[in-house]
Amino acid sequence: MSLMDSIRKSAVGRSIWRTPKRVTDRDRAAAHWGNFFLHIYPVKMRREQISFKWSWFLGVASMVLYGSLVASGVYLMFFYVPSPTTAYGDIIFLQTNVAFGQYIRNIHRWSAHLMVVAVAAHMAKMFYRGAYKPPREFNWLIGVVLLILTLLLSFTGYLLPWDQLAYWAITVGTSMTEFVPVIGDTVRAMLIGGTEVGAQTLLRFYVLHVAVLPSLLIGLIMIHLWRWRKDSMLEVDVEVGNE
Amino acid sequence: MAGAAVWTSWDFLQPVAGQAGGPVATVTPDAVPSETVLEIPSMRGYLTEAEGEIVSLRWKCPHLGCKVPWCESSGQFECPCHGSVFNRVGEYRRGPAARGMDRYEYEIVDGIIVPDTSKIIRGAPVGTLETINEPPKGPECLEATSE
Amino acid sequence: MSDIDPTTSSDQRVLGFVEGTPPVGDRKIPREEDSVMVWPHLLVRHAVVALAVIVFVLLLALFFNAPLREMANPTVTPNPEKAPWYFAALQELLFRFHPLVAGVLVPGAIIVGLVALPFIDRNPDTRQRNRKVAVATFTIFMVVWILLTVIGFAFRGPNWGWVWPWLEWYGEL
Ligand code: FES
Numbered sequence: 115m116s117l118m119d120s121i122r123k124s125a126v127g128r129s130i131w132r133t134p135k136r137v138t139d140r141d142r143a144a145a146h147w148g149n150f151f152l153h154i155y156p157v158k159m160r161r162e163q164i165s166f167k168w169s170w171f172l173g174v175a176s177m178v179l180y181g182s183l184v185a186s187g188v189y190l191m192f193f194y195v196p197s198p199t200t201a202y203g204d205i206i207f208l209q210t211n212v213a214f215g216q217y218i219r220n221i222h223r224w225s226a227h228l229m230v231v232a233v234a235a236h237m238a239k240m241f242y243r244g245a246y247k248p249p250r251e252f253n254w255l256i257g258v259v260l261l262i263l264t265l266l267l268s269f270t271g272y273l274l275p276w277d278q279l280a281y282w283a284i285t286v287g288t289s290m291t292e293f294v295p296v297i298g299d300t301v302r303a304m305l306i307g308g309t310e311v312g313a314q315t316l317l318r319f320y321v322l323h324v325a326v327l328p329s330l331l332i333g334l335i336m337i338h339l340w341r342w343r344k345d346s347m348l349e350v351d352v353e354v355g356n357e
Numbered sequence: 358m359a360g361a362a363v364w365t366s367w368d369f370l371q372p373v374a375g376q377a378g379g380p381v382a383t384v385t386p387d388a389v390p391s392e393t394v395l396e397i398p399s400m401r402g403y404l405t406e407a408e409g410e411i412v413s414l415r416w417k418c419p420h421l422g423c424k425v426p427w428c429e430s431s432g433q434f435e436c437p438c439h440g441s442v443f444n445r446v447g448e449y450r451r452g453p454a455a456r457g458m459d460r461y462e463y464e465i466v467d468g469i470i471v472p473d474t475s476k477i478i479r480g481a482p483v484g485t486l487e488t489i490n491e492p493p494k495g496p497e498c499l500e501a502t503s504e
Numbered sequence: 505m506s507d508i509d510p511t512t513s514s515d516q517r518v519l520g521f522v523e524g525t526p527p528v529g530d531r532k533i534p535r536e537e538d539s540v541m542v543w544p545h546l547l548v549r550h551a552v553v554a555l556a557v558i559v560f561v562l563l564l565a566l567f568f569n570a571p572l573r574e575m576a577n578p579t580v581t582p583n584p585e586k587a588p589w590y591f592a593a594l595q596e597l598l599f600r601f602h603p604l605v606a607g608v609l610v611p612g613a614i615i616v617g618l619v620a621l622p623f624i625d626r627n628p629d630t631r632q633r634n635r636k637v638a639v640a641t642f643t644i645f646m647v648v649w650i651l652l653t654v655i656g657f658a659f660r661g662p663n664w665g666w667v668w669p670w671l672e673w674y675g676e677l
Contacts, residue, residue, distance in 0.1 A: 135550045142541055155546065158539040164546045171553040182561055202575040209572070220565035227677060229560065229591050241621075241642050244630030249481035251363055251622035258618045265590060272588055279676055282423065282575035282585050286438065290598070290607035293455075304370040308400065309475070309576065310417070421607075423581040437663050438582040439599045449659060456603055465558050499663050 130191060154339050156346040165347070172236035173342075176264075177335070186222040194274070196320035198313050201276035218283065226268050233264045249250040253341040256334055263331045270323040284319070285311050384410060385468055394427050394445065400472050402461060403427065407446050407489050412473040414447045418478050420454035426461030429500035432491060434458065435499045442499070447480060448487045458479040460497045583662045586676045592656030593649050599664050611676060 120135040121127045132148050143157045171308055183236045193208045193215065195201065208215035236259055240246060246254035273284045290313070292301045307314025381400040389395055391406040401424075403414045411475070418425045423438035433450065434443040441452030449457040457480030461472035540546075573582070587595045597606035617624075625638050632639055661667035661674045669675065 139518075139541065145623065146541075146543055152543060152547075155542045157542055159538045159542055159546055161538050161545075164542075164549060166541065166549075171549065172594050174550050174553050175557050178557045179561070182558065188657075198576070205572060216569060217565055220568065220570045221521075221561055223570035223677070224564040224568070225561050228557075228588070231590075234590075237618075238642075238646060242639065244632075244635065246622045247625070247628055247630060248622065254402050254622055255619055258615070262615065268590070269588065275572055276576045278573040278576060278582050279571060279586075281578070281634075282581055282588050286421040286423065286585060286595075287587055287591060289420075290603065293603040295604075304367075308372045311479070314373060316594065364604065420603060423585055424579065426581075437581065438585045439664050453599060453601070453603070455604070 154343060155344050159346055170235075170239055172232050176229055176236055178231040179232055180331070180335075181223045182225040183229065184224060184227065184328065189218045190222060191324060194275065196316050198316055200275060201274065201316060205275045205277075222271075226271060230268055232265055233261050237261055238261060246292045250341070250345055253338060253345070256338045256341070260331065260334055260338065263327055263334070265330065267327045270319040270327065273319045274337055275313075276316065279338065281311060284315065288315075380464075380471045380473045383413075383470045383472065389470070393432070394437075395472060396427065398455065400461065400474055402472065404470065404475075411463065411470060412446045413470065414418065415459040415461055415465045415474075417459065418454060419456045419458055419475060422450065423492075425458065427500070430495040430496070431493040431497045433493055433497075435497055437499065438451055440499055442497075444487055444489060445491055446489055448485065449480065449483050449490075451486075454483075456482045458486070508610055530658065580641035584660060584664055586657075586660070589653065589657045589675070589677060592654075593652035594656075595653045596660070 119136065120132070122131050122136075128134055133141060133144045136145065146152050146155070146157045160268055189220065190208070192213055194204045207218070208219060210216075231294060240254065240257065269284075273280045284306075288306050291305065292298045294301060303309065305315075305318070306312075307318050362399070379399070381397075383397050383400060383404060384395070385407075389404045389411055391407045392401040394405040396403055396416075400413070402416050402469065405412050410477045413442075416424045418436045418438065418441060420436065420439055421443050423436055425441070425443065428435045432445060434445075436442070436452065436454070439453045441454035441460050442448055444451040447458030449458065460478045460479050462476035462478060463470055463472035463476055485500045586592070592605065594611060597610060600606070625635070627635050627638070628644060629635055658669040658673075658675045659666060661672055
């Protein structure tokens with residue numbers, strides 16, 4: 115009996131895991147069901163589906179990058195005030211005077227770019243696999259929204275350093291909304307809080323970037339994963355049904 | 358309920374008062390040139406004069422919002438972002454912009470030109486004839502930097 | 505193994521458990537169609553992927569610094585003015601077409617197209633050889649879009665003029 119087994123069998127272990135035995139598949143399944151962290155996974159999957167050939171693990175990669183972004187982003191928030199007079203100086207201070215400041219900012223930046231790549235690649239992969247077809251149309255739809263949210267998160271974050279790159283990219287990017295017929299001007303005014311990119315824009319983008327968009331994203335990811343788990347044995351069923 | 362929610366948040370998200378610009382005191386009318394333009398950073402624009410009329414131009418490119426610099430050698434506005442070109446009073450010449458440069462409404466208060474940056478008059482759409490006859494007088498700044 | 509759970513079924517009693525290895529499971533020689541336990545088979549793979557991604561990011565961050573230009577200045581537009589790379593394709597279109605087309609209709613059509621895809625493509629087959637039209641259309645779109653992105657990102661310089669990235673570099677990340 116291994117050490118883990120004896121830990122699980124102790125009084126404390128039982129209170130945590132509830133199912134101390136790991137002998138049959140049934141025990142393991144019970145342990146799986148009883149585990150909060152594993153509840154986003156199905157208990158079983160087809161061997162083929164977990165091979166690298168089938169899944170390029172782009173979804174996992176996106177999730178990991180999102181985790182890295184949240185962790186590094188929270189760190190950055192400790193040193194940043196979203197105001198045109200302070201923002202740029204805060205970044206300089208972060209890079210020069212804060213321990214690992216430049217490094218964490220690099221991690222945030224590269225994770226963000228990689229997440230856009232990973233999410234887009236995930237979507238392309240899902241297309242080629244035909245994973246958008248019934249009955250999984252709705253999860254594809256959520257995926258489209260997740261891609262848009264990822265782009266918006268990256269775009270709102272782009273403004274925050276308040277350097278020339280940020281200022282003009284956001285000026286040009288938000289100017290496109292002006293060409294939306296009828297409501298264009300109003301939409302832009304609401305987005306940037308005025309007629310020019312300025313203090314209000316920075317504040318709005320900051321709130322969107324650190325609160326609104328991340329919570330929307332995580333909420334939709336939960337639905338996305340739940341659907342994925344429910345549908346994970348689908349192909350097995352389909353195959354059995356065809357026999 | 359949903360209607361009320363949309364309506365309130367629509368209202369709520371409108372720009373805060375004072376953020377959408379306002380009157381800016383600039384210079385006296387006789388300081389405004391008629392051959393070239395006068396850049397006024399505080400109003401984010403240019404002042405110039407044509408046929409006795411003061412023209413107060415917004416420097417934001419009507420294409421995607423870059424600042425359109427004045428090119429002294431050619432005597433026209435040339436946007437480096439995607440190459441839109443406008444004449445001295447901001448009328449469309451070429452490029453991907455869909456209209457001429459915008460203008461601000463202005464008043465003359467105590468002999469000083471006061472454009473109001475919250476009151477924007479859209480530029481005339483592509484195809485409108487130019488009101489001044491000033492062909493490019495020299496090499497364009499766009500060409501010079503693209504080499 | 506019976507399908508009925510003996511610990512919860514009301515009309516049965518548990519008489520005892522026999523310890524031992526299951527008749528199916530670990531010892532069976534797996535076939536490709538077999539289902540396997542997610543723990544550990546999938547989770548180990550996920551852990552490896554996660555570690556690989558993290559190591560990659562940590563290394564990138566070690567060797568490349570995030571860019572920071574001069575402080576924002578509304579009176580000077582940098583030349584060239586580049587959007588983030590994922591909008592480079594749009595920017596390239598904006599250079600050529602009316603902004604209503606390139607800035608509103610094209611992105612709108614892409615989003616609507618992606619959302620509506622499952623309802624447009626009603627062919628239930630998932631094998632690629634049986635869905636040539638869908639695969640070809642999507643591939644063409646992807647190739648064009650990636651091409652435009654690369655052009656807008658690396659091949660454009662001052663005044664949005666053409667440059668060769670190996671001679672002059674204007675890409676911004
Ligand atoms: S922003 Fe001036 S031409 Fe595009």
